[in-house]
Amino acid sequence: MIHEIYKKPIRMGSVLKFTLPTIVMTLVQSLYSMVDGIFVANLIGESALSALTLISPYFNILTAVAAMFASGGSAVVMKKMGEGRHREACEDFTMLMLCNLLIGGIFTITGTVFAGQLSGIFHASAEVSLYCKEYLFSYMFFAVFHLLFSNLEMYVIASGGSGLAMFSSIFGGIFNILFDYLLIKVFSMGMKGAAIASGMGMMIPCLTMTVYFMRKKHMLHFAMPGFRPGILLKTASNGFSEFSGNLVSGVVMLLFNQCMLRYAGEAGVAASTIIFYVFGFMSALYMGYMFGVSPLLSYFYGGNSREKLRKLRNISLFFIGLVAAVTTICAVAGSESLVGIFAHPGTEAYLLAIRGNKLFSAALLLVGFNTFSSMLFTALSNGLISAVISFSRTFLFLVGAVVTLPVLWGLDGLWLAVPVSELMAAVLSFFFFEKYKKKYGY
Numbered sequence: 001m002i003h004e005i006y007k008k009p010i011r012m013g014s015v016l017k018f019t020l021p022t023i024v025m026t027l028v029q030s031l032y033s034m035v036d037g038i039f040v041a042n043l044i045g046e047s048a049l050s051a052l053t054l055i056s057p058y059f060n061i062l063t064a065v066a067a068m069f070a071s072g073g074s075a076v077v078m079k080k081m082g083e084g085r086h087r088e089a090c091e092d093f094t095m096l097m098l099c100n101l102l103i104g105g106i107f108t109i110t111g112t113v114f115a116g117q118l119s120g121i122f123h124a125s126a127e128v129s130l131y132c133k134e135y136l137f138s139y140m141f142f143a144v145f146h147l148l149f150s151n152l153e154m155y156v157i158a159s160g161g162s163g164l165a166m167f168s169s170i171f172g173g174i175f176n177i178l179f180d181y182l183l184i185k186v187f188s189m190g191m192k193g194a195a196i197a198s199g200m201g202m203m204i205p206c207l208t209m210t211v212y213f214m215r216k217k218h219m220l221h222f223a224m225p226g227f228r229p230g231i232l233l234k235t236a237s238n239g240f241s242e243f244s245g246n247l248v249s250g251v252v253m254l255l256f257n258q259c260m261l262r263y264a265g266e267a268g269v270a271a272s273t274i275i276f277y278v279f280g281f282m283s284a285l286y287m288g289y290m291f292g293v294s295p296l297l298s299y300f301y302g303g304n305s306r307e308k309l310r311k312l313r314n315i316s317l318f319f320i321g322l323v324a325a326v327t328t329i330c331a332v333a334g335s336e337s338l339v340g341i342f343a344h345p346g347t348e349a350y351l352l353a354i355r356g357n358k359l360f361s362a363a364l365l366l367v368g369f370n371t372f373s374s375m376l377f378t379a380l381s382n383g384l385i386s387a388v389i390s391f392s393r394t395f396l397f398l399v400g401a402v403v404t405l406p407v408l409w410g411l412d413g414l415w416l417a418v419p420v421s422e423l424m425a426a427v428l429s430f431f432f433f434e435k436y437k438k439k440y441g442y
Helices: 012-044 046-054 056-082 086-113 115-122 126-158 162-186 190-212 229-238 240-302 306-333 335-340 348-379 383-409 411-415 417-435
Strands: none
Touching: 012 046, 012 126, 012 162, 012 190, 012 240, 012 306, 046 056, 046 126, 046 190, 046 240, 056 086, 056 126, 056 229, 056 240, 056 348, 086 115, 086 126, 086 229, 115 126, 126 162, 126 190, 126 240, 162 190, 229 240, 229 383, 240 306, 240 335, 240 348, 240 383, 240 411, 306 335, 306 348, 335 348, 348 383, 348 411, 348 417, 383 411, 383 417, 411 417
């Protein structure tokens, strides 16, 4: 059954109604990620919080693969839906889900076998290194669900089940928080408990959404997979920008962490963890909206509905601009309150995070437009331009800023690296945005 928004005229109200569940969903996911940090910081300690940031590059690799299949695959599948090739779309969707299962199993084997070696490359203290190993080893048993979570959500939303995606996410978040408390506080499992709680928070909604696709009445559903190597290639090329963006983010995070250890020690790493939590929560508004509109863009492109593409572009830019202003003001004005959730006032990590958050939050003004530009070209099956934007903002510009700005301004330069790289990326995004406007009709 085709969702009504694909058939009716595009209006602000209908778009916001369609994307509201995905916005709530991503906010909830970001919120319970923050809750993980709160439990770890307050029940285990700041060293454990530092460990979460140090090992985050490994999870960026998982997220990179998940994003490639979710964004690239949904663009392929929904384009076929727009062209009226419904059976092929369902066959391709099923094949892509099976690929996620296979790759997730490979991640589980390698991650658990080499957890010790992977945790030792940061040259952190023995305590922090042990926390890294415990969390990484335990979490990698849930690698399959990490991959499936993003993919199933994207396709549930595309199929018109954004309400289910939202409630599944909320349900998973509640379980995550519950298991955090039980495993860390009650059963004293420390970082192992935190990792298992996070994994369970993804596993439960995955199972719920899997059941959804077993019912053939839905727009997308499981079917006998049709193995088409060209679909895998198209998925990889379409989703390469999301893959490379998340992958190089992991590399940049390694570099960022090493610089932070050099300029501010492990307290600085704990402070940056807090700032990334705040930044992630604020930018979740953008991501939730984009998860909702991405399948619409692909569908209208496949159906050659240029008028709907233009209206959707205008609505999106207005929404992104409004959110940019509100989130930046809230993040800067509420720095003390937000940071105080994770760190005790007066501690070194708290003082570093207050200063850093006020500088770092300037990136909120631009990150929404840059992310939308990259995701737009993915949805339009132009993976090359999407990849250029994503690679430039998450690696080329950011590495340059991380390497040069601290030399000029010390720790403040490190906090400003992301805002400066987003500013440079905004210029590039605007160039491509205008260049391809006539070709795609948006």
